[in-house]
Amino acid sequence: MNSLSLAHLTILDATPPVLIAAAADAGFQSVGLRLVAPSPLDAFDSILGSEAALRETVRCLATSGLSVLDVETFWLEPDTDVTGFLPAFEASARLGAGQLLVVGNDPDGGRLVTNVARLCETAAPFGLRVMLEFIPYSKVRTLEEAAGVIRTAGQSNAGVLVDALHLSRSGGTPADLAGMTPAMLSYAQICDAPATPPAADRLRAEARGGRLYPGEGALPLDALLKALPPDTPLSVEAPHARYHGRTPRERARLAFTASSAWLRRHRDHA
Known part of the structure; x- marks a missing residue:
């Protein structure tokens, strides 16, 4: 059975303790936590650097019974020094996380492969798996490109993260999987969206705040689920503009209700 995790981007304004409480109340089995900002323009109050905040987050996880599916967001830029992520790796291990969400944004393919390999080697002692997400507006735009980077890096703790929205908007289909x-696909991200993509310069805005909950749009989610390995954990990453003003608990419940209903329909027709 596919477990459901609540991605932090779905309720990005929530602190980790608030997100965890909302996810547990809604029925999710795990959460994804943002510890690192994608860029300086995305600055936020991370629990990194605050021992008290980290301890409180660990306590909330223990109380709720939830686990941490993944930690984000590690963007590999041309000037990235992967050792700079060590504090985040240490915190991720304390949180019990198993996977790192990584984005390749370096136009130099050779350097990117080298940094992915170094990232894997640095993360391995912490029990962390590096999952490279392809995004149409990054330098690793497609499933094929991401798979090529991971294969060339040649690390056992690396895989490709498939996001239903990015797969569609990059021109891919579930058949491409x-x-x-199976070892490369240890979890996936789901949401929904209209069949027709926005203009290229609006893809980022759609991804970060204009998604729909599973079952509300036209993405081929049933085909994607069939293409994934059995029981692949599913991270619900669906920042929904219509519900932005709702409380974290309300948004978590809406996301879980829609996602679990879609999963039930899929199983009934499988």
Whole structure:
């Protein structure tokens, strides 16, 4: 059975303790936590650097019974020094996280592969798996490109993260997963969206605040679920503009209700 995790981007204005409480109340089995900002323009109050905040987050996880599916967001830029992520790796291990959400944004393919390999080697002692997410507006735009980077990096603790929205908007289809080994697909992100994509310069805005909950749009989610390995954990990453003014608990419940209903429909027709 596919477990459901609540991605931090779905309720990005929530602190980790608030997100965890909302996810547990809604029925999610795990959460994703943002510890690192994608860029300086995305600055936020991270629990990194605050021992008290980290301890409180660990306590909330223990109380709720939830686990941490993944930690984000590690963007690999041309000037990235992966050792700078060590504090985040240490915190991730304390939180019990298993995977790191990584984005490749370096136009130099050779350097990117080197940094992905170094990231894997640095993260391995902490029990962390590096999952490279392809995004149409990053330098690793497609499933094929992401898989090529991971294969060339040659690390056992690396895989490709498939986001239903990015797969569609990059021109891919669930059938493209046929060439992937199950070991490369340790979890996936789901949401929904209209079939017609926005203009290229609006893709980022759609991804960060204009998604729909599973079952509300036209993405081929049933086909994607069939293409994934059985029981792949699913992270619900769906920042929904219509519900931005709702409380974290309300948004978590809406996201879980829609996602679990879609999963039930899929199983009934499988």
